[in-house]
Amino acid sequence: xxxxxxxxxxxxxxxxxxxxxxxxxxxxxxxxxxxxxxxxxxxxxxxxxxxxxxxxxxxxxxxxxxxxxxxxxxxxxxxxxxxxxxxxxxxxxxxxxxxxxxxxxxxxxxxxxxxxxxxxxxxxxxxxxxxxxxxxxxxxxxxxxxxxxxxxxxxxxxxxxxxxxxxxxxxxxxxxxxxxxxxxxxxxxxxxxxxxxxxxxxxxxxxxxxxxxxxxxxxxxxxxxxxxxxxxxxxxxxxxxxxxxxxxxxxxxxxxxxxxxxxxxxxxxxxxx
Amino acid sequence: xxxxxxxxxxxxxxxxxxxxxxxxxxxxxxxxxxxxxxxxxxxxxxxxxxxxxxxxxxxxxxxxxxxxxxxxxxxxxxxxxxxxxxxxxxxxxxxxxxxxxxxxxxxxxxxxxxxxxxxxxxxxxxxxxxxxxxxxxxxxxxxxxxxxxxxxxxxxxxxxxxxxxxxxxxxxxxxxxxxxxxxxxxxxxxxxxxxxxxxxxxxxxxxxxxxxxxxxxxxxxxxxxxxxxxxxxxxxxxxxxxxxxxxxxxxxxxxxxxxxxxxxxxxxxxxxxxxxxxxxxxxxxxxxxxxxxxxxxxxxxxxxxxxxxx
Ligand SMILES: Nc1ncnc2c1ncn2[C@@H]1O[C@H](COP(=O)(O)OP(=O)(O)O)[C@@H](O)[C@H]1O
Ligand SMILES: [Mg+2]
Numbered sequence: 144x145x146x147x148x149x150x151x152x153x154x155x156x157x158x159x160x161x162x163x164x165x166x167x168x169x170x171x172x173x174x175x176x177x178x179x180x181x182x183x184x185x186x187x188x189x190x191x192x193x194x195x196x197x198x199x200x201x202x203x204x205x206x207x208x209x210x211x212x213x214x215x216x217x218x219x220x221x222x223x224x225x226x227x228x229x230x231x232x233x234x235x236x237x238x239x240x241x242x243x244x245x246x247x248x249x250x251x252x253x254x255x256x257x258x259x260x261x262x263x264x265x266x267x268x269x270x271x272x273x274x275x276x277x278x279x280x281x282x283x284x285x286x287x288x289x290x291x292x293x294x295x296x297x298x299x300x301x302x303x304x305x306x307x308x309x310x311x312x313x314x315x316x317x318x319x320x321x322x323x324x325x326x327x328x329x330x331x332x333x334x335x336x337x338x339x340x341x342x343x344x345x346x347x348x349x350x351x352x353x354x355x356x357x358x359x360x361x362x363x364x365x366x367x368x369x370x371x372x373x374x375x376x377x378x379x380x381x382x383x384x385x386x387x388x389x390x391x392x393x394x395x396x397x398x399x400x401x402x403x404x405x406x407x408x409x410x411x412x413x414x415x416x
Numbered sequence: 417x418x419x420x421x422x423x424x425x426x427x428x429x430x431x432x433x434x435x436x437x438x439x440x441x442x443x444x445x446x447x448x449x450x451x452x453x454x455x456x457x458x459x460x461x462x463x464x465x466x467x468x469x470x471x472x473x474x475x476x477x478x479x480x481x482x483x484x485x486x487x488x489x490x491x492x493x494x495x496x497x498x499x500x501x502x503x504x505x506x507x508x509x510x511x512x513x514x515x516x517x518x519x520x521x522x523x524x525x526x527x528x529x530x531x532x533x534x535x536x537x538x539x540x541x542x543x544x545x546x547x548x549x550x551x552x553x554x555x556x557x558x559x560x561x562x563x564x565x566x567x568x569x570x571x572x573x574x575x576x577x578x579x580x581x582x583x584x585x586x587x588x589x590x591x592x593x594x595x596x597x598x599x600x601x602x603x604x605x606x607x608x609x610x611x612x613x614x615x616x617x618x619x620x621x622x623x624x625x626x627x628x629x630x631x632x633x634x635x636x637x638x639x640x641x642x643x644x645x646x647x648x649x650x651x652x653x654x655x656x657x658x659x660x661x662x663x664x665x666x667x668x669x670x671x672x673x674x675x676x677x678x679x680x681x682x683x684x685x686x687x688x689x690x691x692x693x694x695x696x697x698x699x700x701x702x703x704x705x706x707x708x709x710x711x712x713x714x715x716x717x718x719x720x721x722x723x724x725x726x
Contacts, residue, residue: 195630228632235630240623243641245648245719251624255631290720306631 144173144344145211145230145313147194152206154189154198154370163202164189164370171314171363176340176347178357178378180393181367187350190367191318194348195231196223210313229259232312232345236319238299242291248299249287252306259310274305277342278335297328304335308343315339316348321356329356336360354397358382366390420716420723428709435701436492440485443694450475450501453688457502497695502684507691510680515699517587518669518676522661524593525600529661530654532605537612537650538643544617553610560606568599568671585673596672600665604657611653615646648719655711659704 147170154164164186171177179187192198194208196215208215210230215223227233235241242248249271256267268287275283278301291299300320307315317336321329333356340347340360351357357364357378364381366374366389374387385391443450451471455463472478476487491498497507536556540549559567572595576584583592619625619642628638662677669678677696684692716722 192626197626197629224632224634226632227630231630233627233630235623235627237623241627243624243628243645244721245645246641251628251631254633254637258632258634292721303627 144346146173146209147171147314147346147348148207148209149190149194150207150209152190152193152208153204154186154193155203157201157203162370164193167206167372169363169365169372169375171346171348173313174340174344174346175362176349176360177363177365178361179348179350179365179367180352180354180357183352185367186370187367188318189370191233191316191348191350194314194316195227195233197227197233225259228255228310228312230313232307232310232315234300234303234307234315234317234320237323238294238296238303239291239323241299241303244291247288247290248294248302252287252302255306256309270309271305274308275302277308277338278302278305279331280305295328297324297332300324300328300332301335304332304339307345308339311343312345314346314348318350319352320349322352329353333359354382354393366393417717417723421713424709424712424716428705431705432702435705436489436698437485439694439698439701440488442697443690444481448688450477450690453690454501457687457689458504492695492698497698498691500684500689500692502687502689502692507695510692511677511695511699514675514677514680517674518662518665518678521593521596521600521665521669521674521676522658525597525604525661526654526658528597528601529604529608529657532601533608533612533650534643534647536605536609537616537646538639540609540613541616541620541646542639544613549613556606556609559602564599564603564667565671567602568595568668571595571598587674592672596665596668596674599668599671600661604661608650608653608657612646612650615649616642619645644718648715651718652711652715655707655714658707658711659700662703663700 149170150168152164152167153162155162167186167190169177179190181187189198189202193204194215196204198204204216206216210226215226218226242251249268252271253264253267256262256271260267262270268284271287272283275286280286280298280301286294286298286302294302303320315336320336321332324332336347336349337360339345347360349357349360361378364375364378365372366381366387368389374381374385374390381390382394385394449468449472451468452463454471454475455467460467476484479487488498495508495512497511499505500507500510503510536552540552543549572584575582575595582594583589584595586592625638625642628641665674665676666678666682668674669676670682673679677700681693681696683689684696712722
């Protein structure tokens with residue numbers, strides 16, 4: 144497995160001249176999980192998409208993004224397309240909108256696997272089926288023959304995870320994959336992310352608002368605000384001794400919420416998931 | 417899907433019944449007595465009350481209203497729309513061939529509109545904001561805002577008179593289609609390619625395109641998906657356009673002396689040939705309902721979400 148090193152990433156809007164991501168540098172070690180937290184509009188999604196070089200053409204991007212020593216920003220679009228999916232997987236926020244609404248989800252899965260492997264249709268179905276069972280999707284064949292609107296957000300999210308399981312990328316970039324889900328599906332999906340990493344040994348960039356989830360999954364945390372990384376470090380350290388005022392604010396807001404939750408539920412201790 | 421088609425077809429039936437009833441009632445709201453019109457058109461020198469009463473009986477107009485309606489409806493279903501007051505022959509023998517000619521013109525036009533709209537819509541969406549997009553939109557704006565008779569006159573002058581390439585009127589060969597189809601297609605394609613363009617732009621911003629790209633799929637695959645989803649909007653609008661074009665060929669048919677419904681209807685209105693007008697309204701309304709149903713079914717075929725809507 145390879146590391147991902149982002150250096151001096153800057154993203155600006157050509158039309159307005161506004162700087163959207165100021166100067167981000169961070170390293171994702173092989174097999175580790177880096178969480179990006181921060182309020183909405185702070186540039187988390189732009190950072191994720193910049194890694195896959197998928198920001199719209201109107202945005203200017205500079206800096207280097209090295210995957211196992213290869214600078215992705217120097218690759219041709221064709222070479223980049225081979226890396227997307229195969230070595231870098233993106234998992235988007237809203238599963239309900241991630242699949243072509245007028246095709247059954249199997250079409251996307253097969254088209255993707257076809258791009259990267261020379262497998263027969265039967266083999267693709269068999270591998271996908273196994274992966275889907277491991278993320279607790281019952282009856283994979285029926286799921287593959289369903290249209291997106293016939294499935295729940297949690298199921299679609301798990302289909303994306305299952306596809307990543309088959310693709311075995313170096314890095315999975317998950318942009319708020321649990322935000323659009325109800326609490327129960329959220330819990331299930333987070334567990335699937337944990338086992339995805341355990342299974343294929345990939346690194347992960349995980350964007351979330353939910354510090355509970357972040358604590359469960361992340362080894363490192365980046366705190367972003369207004370396009371800037373204001374604080375970064377190992378998860379335990381960020382939670383025990385947050386240095387930046389904004390991080391302290393995030394953590395205390397989360398703890399206040401926990402206390403209230405426990406109070407309402409009749410407990411007395413602060414328990415984290 | 418099969419169940420959807422049946423349900424959709426069942427909805428069309430009461431609509432058609434309502435339309436036929438309205439068409440029948442409207443005829444009776446006219447201040448002109450059909451018997452008088454018949455006598456006039458037959459050139460009867462002196463119209464007496466007796467003669468009128470006789471003609472009314474001959475036309476079956478002395479029976480109760482509802483009976484006459486049902487009678488009329490049953491014969492309509494057998495394509496028996498009565499006799500033309502003016503030409504003294506069955507209405508269908510006038511209307512049938514005219515309908516066929518108009519359908520030919522309409523279908524060729526729709527095919528041209530579809531091809532033009534999709535080609536221009538896709539080109540503009542993929543090059544949005546660039547000069548190709550801007551110039552196509554600018555040109556279409558000029559062309560669609562020009563009245564069709566003016567456009568027709570200009571094209572006749574250039575292609576028929578100046579270059580002597582195309583016939584100016586009638587329906588003799590494939591070349592006769594070029595000018596009327598061009599006039600109709602320019603007007604409609606100028607509107608519909610924008611529908612496709614904006615629908616494609618909307619779809620290109622959807623997450624499924626981002627996720628597709630992130631999975632390493634080539635642009636061609638994504639454009640195909642986006643086009644398929646954009647056509648859903650377009651298909652329902654195109655479906656509605658077919659009967660609209662059917663009705664709006666009146667101007668173009670009269671300009672190019674196309675022997676279709678448009679020419680026939682204008683002639684019938686001018687000579688107050690009620691049975692023909694009535695049948696024309698009925699056929700056009702039926703076409704509206706029919707094509708609407710067809711376009712709904714086509715939309716449901718491409719958009720599975722719609723199948724549960726009825
Ligand atoms: N295509 C774009 N053009 C211009 N500005 C953009 C574009 N995409 C995002 N932005 C702006 O960049 C900022 C960061 O966006 P984003 O990365 O989506 O935030 P988030 O942290 O919520 O994911 C926001 O202020 C947003 O308005
Ligand atoms: Mg975001």
